[in-house]
Amino acid sequence: MLNSIKVGFYLAIKDITRASKLTTLLIVFIMTLTFLNLTVGRGILVGLPKGSTNVYDERYSGDLIISKLRKDSYIVNEQPIEDFYSKLPEVKYFTKRYLHSATLTSDYESRIKNSEVYDSTSGILTGINPIEENKVTGLSKYVVEGTYLDPKDREGILVGASMLFRYSPLDSPSESTIKNLKVGDKVKLTINNIDYYYFVRGVIKSKVSEIDRRIFINIPEYKLIAGEKDFKPEEISFIFHEGVNSIEVKNKFYAEGLHKYAKIQTALESQPKFLQDIGITFDILGNILGGIGIVVASVTVFIVIFVNAITRRKFIGILKAIGVTSIAIEVSYILQAVFYAFFGSLIGMSILYGFFVPYFDKNPINFPFADGILFAPYLDSLYRFGILIFASIISGYIPARIVVQQKTLDAILGR
Amino acid sequence: MIIVKNLFKKFINGETELIAVNDLTFTVETGEFLSIIGKSGSGKSTLLYQMGMLDHPTSGEIYINDVKVTDLYAEERTKFRLNNLGYVFQDYALIPTLTALENVSLPVIMKGLNFTDAYTLGRRALDKVGLEKKYNNLPNMLSGGEQQRVSIARAIVNNPTILFADEPTANLDSETSKVVLETFMDLNSNGQTIVMVTHEKEYATIGNTTIELKDGRIIRTLKNN
Numbered sequence: 142m143l144n145s146i147k148v149g150f151y152l153a154i155k156d157i158t159r160a161s162k163l164t165t166l167l168i169v170f171i172m173t174l175t176f177l178n179l180t181v182g183r184g185i186l187v188g189l190p191k192g193s194t195n196v197y198d199e200r201y202s203g204d205l206i207i208s209k210l211r212k213d214s215y216i217v218n219e220q221p222i223e224d225f226y227s228k229l230p231e232v233k234y235f236t237k238r239y240l241h242s243a244t245l246t247s248d249y250e251s252r253i254k255n256s257e258v259y260d261s262t263s264g265i266l267t268g269i270n271p272i273e274e275n276k277v278t279g280l281s282k283y284v285v286e287g288t289y290l291d292p293k294d295r296e297g298i299l300v301g302a303s304m305l306f307r308y309s310p311l312d313s314p315s316e317s318t319i320k321n322l323k324v325g326d327k328v329k330l331t332i333n334n335i336d337y338y339y340f341v342r343g344v345i346k347s348k349v350s351e352i353d354r355r356i357f358i359n360i361p362e363y364k365l366i367a368g369e370k371d372f373k374p375e376e377i378s379f380i381f382h383e384g385v386n387s388i389e390v391k392n393k394f395y396a397e398g399l400h401k402y403a404k405i406q407t408a409l410e411s412q413p414k415f416l417q418d419i420g421i422t423f424d425i426l427g428n429i430l431g432g433i434g435i436v437v438a439s440v441t442v443f444i445v446i447f448v449n450a451i452t453r454r455k456f457i458g459i460l461k462a463i464g465v466t467s468i469a470i471e472v473s474y475i476l477q478a479v480f481y482a483f484f485g486s487l488i489g490m491s492i493l494y495g496f497f498v499p500y501f502d503k504n505p506i507n508f509p510f511a512d513g514i515l516f517a518p519y520l521d522s523l524y525r526f527g528i529l530i531f532a533s534i535i536s537g538y539i540p541a542r543i544v545v546q547q548k549t550l551d552a553i554l555g556r
Numbered sequence: 557m558i559i560v561k562n563l564f565k566k567f568i569n570g571e572t573e574l575i576a577v578n579d580l581t582f583t584v585e586t587g588e589f590l591s592i593i594g595k596s597g598s599g600k601s602t603l604l605y606q607m608g609m610l611d612h613p614t615s616g617e618i619y620i621n622d623v624k625v626t627d628l629y630a631e632e633r634t635k636f637r638l639n640n641l642g643y644v645f646q647d648y649a650l651i652p653t654l655t656a657l658e659n660v661s662l663p664v665i666m667k668g669l670n671f672t673d674a675y676t677l678g679r680r681a682l683d684k685v686g687l688e689k690k691y692n693n694l695p696n697m698l699s700g701g702e703q704q705r706v707s708i709a710r711a712i713v714n715n716p717t718i719l720f721a722d723e724p725t726a727n728l729d730s731e732t733s734k735v736v737l738e739t740f741m742d743l744n745s746n747g748q749t750i751v752m753v754t755h756e757k758e759y760a761t762i763g764n765t766t767i768e769l770k771d772g773r774i775i776r777t778l779k780n781n
Contacts, residue, residue: 144668151665159653159694459649462610463663463710464638466631550611553649 148465149472156473157480165481168445172485172529173492175441179434179525180493183427184517185506190420193348193511197416198408200278200347203236203378204387206411207394207403215240215373218402222377225397231385234276237360237374239268241332241367245304245356247322249329249336262304262317266332267355268363277378280345280357287324287343295362298330298339302346303353330356330366337366348510431525438482439532446478447540457544458552467545471538478537479530486526493517558584558607558718558751563616565602565772576602577613578772584751586717589744589763592753599772600753601722607751608641608720609633621717638666642711644721648703650695650710656682656702657691660709667714681709685739701732708739712748719743721752725759737762 157165198204209216216222226232246261271290275281281289285308290299302308306318322328322341330337339358347353364372381390387407394405450457460470498515506513544552565577576599584590584607594600605611607618609625618626620640628636643649650659661678665671682691685705695703704724711719721740725733737759744750744763752763760766761780768776 144666148662148666151662155653155658455649456651459645459651460662461634462637462643462649463666464634464714465662465666466634469666548611550605553610553645 142468145466145468146472148469149476152460152465152469152473153476153480156477168481169485169488171441171445172438172481172533173488174485175434175438176486176489176525176529177492177497179431179438179529180489180517180522181497181515182434183431184497184515185501185513186423186430187420187427188501188514188516189506189508189511190416190423191516192505192508192514194409194412194416194420195514196348196511197351197412200280200283201349201351201378202406202408202411203234203277204381204385205379205390205405205407207377207379207405208411209375210402210404215375216377216403217373219373221397222394222399222402225394225399226377226379229390229393231381231390232379233382234273234380236269236273236277236378238274238376238378239360239363239367239372240375241266241268241363243356244331245300245319246329246331247319247326260319260321261329262319264301264304265355266330266363266367267357268360268367269357270360271357274357277380278347278352280347280352283345283347283352284343285346287341290342290357290359292359294342294359296340297342297358298328299343299345299357300328300341301353301355301357302344303350304356305344308344308346309353332366333368335366348508348512350510435528435532438529439536442478442482442533442536443540445481446474446537447543449477450474450540450544454544454547454552455555458547458549458554461545461549462553470545471541474541475534475537478533482529482533486529490522490526493522494519557586557619557621558749559617559619560584560607561617561619563603563606563618564614565599565606565611566614575772577606580616580772580774582767582774582777584718584749584765586749587744587747588765589740589750590752591760591763591766592751592769593755593757593760593766594769596755598769600755600769602772603769604720604722604751604753608643609637610643638663638714640717642714642716642719644704644707644711644719644724646723646726648695648700648707648727650703650706652695655692655694656687656698656706656709659695659706660713663710663714677713678709681713682706684712685709686735699732701728701735704728704732704736705739708736708743712743716748718749718751721750723753723755725754725756733759 207216207222226235242263243266244261244263248260271292285302290297304319305322306320309318324341324343326341327338328341330339345352345357381387391405391407394400399405457470498517501515561581563577563580564575567574567576580603592600592603606613613626617624623636625633625636654662657675657678660681661674664674664677679691682688685708687702687705687709690698690702698706724736728736740750740752741762750763754760764780766778766780767774
């Protein structure tokens with residue numbers, strides 16, 4: 142048995158090294174494409190919801206988010222929470238957000254008849270410290286028109302892109318958008334039935350619905366119009382230092398009993414359920430695609446080895462005639478299949494991590510709800526690498542077995 | 557020694573039945589050089605394939621060195637061929653991806669010897685057939701005659717009890733054929749049992765015994781001096 146394997150290795154090495162270089166390159170190239178088909182297609186599909194959850198974490202929740210309890214209008218007892226997190230060494234940055242529902246109207250001066258409807262929409266007025274917010278969510282990066290909010294600006298606001306018709310062309314009774322609004326326009330902001338007037342400094346498009354339907358304003362101005370009585374934050378987002386486990390920090394809050402005053406969630410926990418459901422669905426679709434990819438890969442290897450074995454049927458017959466065992470011949474074909482799959486996958490891995498992943502990281506696919514990335518963790522790719530090798534062993538063995546099982550003389554005489 | 561008893565080989569093609577080997581019984585002694593001759597379709601190659609264990613007879617028995625080889629299973633037959641038989645085919649049947657030395661050494665490696673020893677024996681076999689300068693040539697770099705001598709070297713490298721040759725000179729010119737046949741005669745003079753099929757009558761007499769086949773039956777047996 143061992144000697145048969147040794148001879149199998151010997152024949153495989155000679156076959157590979159002495160076969161036509163062009164043929165070998167072509168087969169390896171096919172295997173490279175097969176590997177990429179297995180990883181890239183699925184990676185992009187899974188990368189869509191993954192990109193969506195990534196932008197949610199990066200642009201909204203941070204590593205941990207504390208928000209009001211369902212029964213409250215804001216974080217009622219903020220002080221003990223602030224006392225605690227201000228001493229936490231894990232916290233790198235944090236930002237408080239003060240929220241209040243508001244209505245934004247762009248054409249408040251141009252209405253002629255009372256029957257005309259104002260060009261307006263509702264949104265969440267969000268009081269922020271632009272510097273702190275920017276440290277946590279990088280909000281300034283998502284200004285698509287105009288400029289970011291200056292911390293001293295008391296007359297300016299930022300408007301979320303989903304409130305504007307040109308970014309979100311909705312015209313449904315339940316959700317309206319503003320049709321005519323430009324950067325620099327003076328708009329009416331109605332809060333608690335009182336009208337205030339501000340200039341639009343910029344438009345924010347972050348692809349996170351929680352942000353893109355908000356109107357950002359400096360905290361002092363917010364405090365002025367929302368009233369000092371209920372001046373409490375509704376959200377506090379945190380960024381931790383590198384390597385900090387969010388769950389462990391969350392548990393610290395819980396250990397202090399602070400969850401009685403506010404909802405304390407990691408980024409993952411705070412994600413909307415539909416986002417997680419999309420992730421699961423796309424993962425299933427990705428696995429189905431991957432499964433089809435495996436079958437295609439197996440069939441490819443099978444065809445390659447079968448054609449190889451069929452064209453060398455005569456030589457297989459001769460090998461058997463001179464005393465080379467079936468096992469040795471089968472091993473030689475399996476090893477050739479493994480060689481093609483191994484080097485094809487290796488080149489595929491190099492292309493995947495040397496080109497595709499960095500490319501999609503720099504140039505994400507622009508989807509309305511996410512920046513589509515290529516999701517290809519090393520372990521996942523190695524798993525697919527292993528599957529391809531396994532598939533090639535089976536796909537190499539079966540055709541070799543079929544040909545080896547033929548009668549020796551029939552193989553030699555080609556009948 | 558080979559003992560052939562009541563050997564039949566039939567081919568069935570649809571409703572047509574062809575008897576290629578028809579109830580043959582004979583013996584090949586150790587050290588004998590048997591030439592099998594006959595016209596095309598006489599059954600000589602079919603007989604060689606049955607004796608050389610490359611094919612199964614329809615009925616009958618073959619004993620090689622007292623082993624009833626017609627009863628052996630496929631893998632046992634492969635092992636038996638490796639240890640006891642050598643083949644020289646009409647079209648040389650060399651493995652194109654192996655050099656002359658590798659082709660010749662392969663049966664030795666298969667027998668379990670290490671590569672160094674196998675290559676030493678391979679070189680010795682190639683030297684014996686006059687190819688000491690062609691060790692590293694691939695088959696496509698060798699002439700027809702050289703390829704056939706590599707094939708002979710491969711057949712004898714394991715010191716087989718019996719050497720089977722199927723029309724070994726059919727693809728060679730007369731000069732080269734002479735060299736190949738001289739190689740066979742040399743081997744036979746050193747005690748090698750040879751069974752050779754040829755359709756060229758002038759080469760048939762180089763062995764000790766010649767049998768002539770017609771329609772699968774022996775029609776003549778000649779003892780040559």
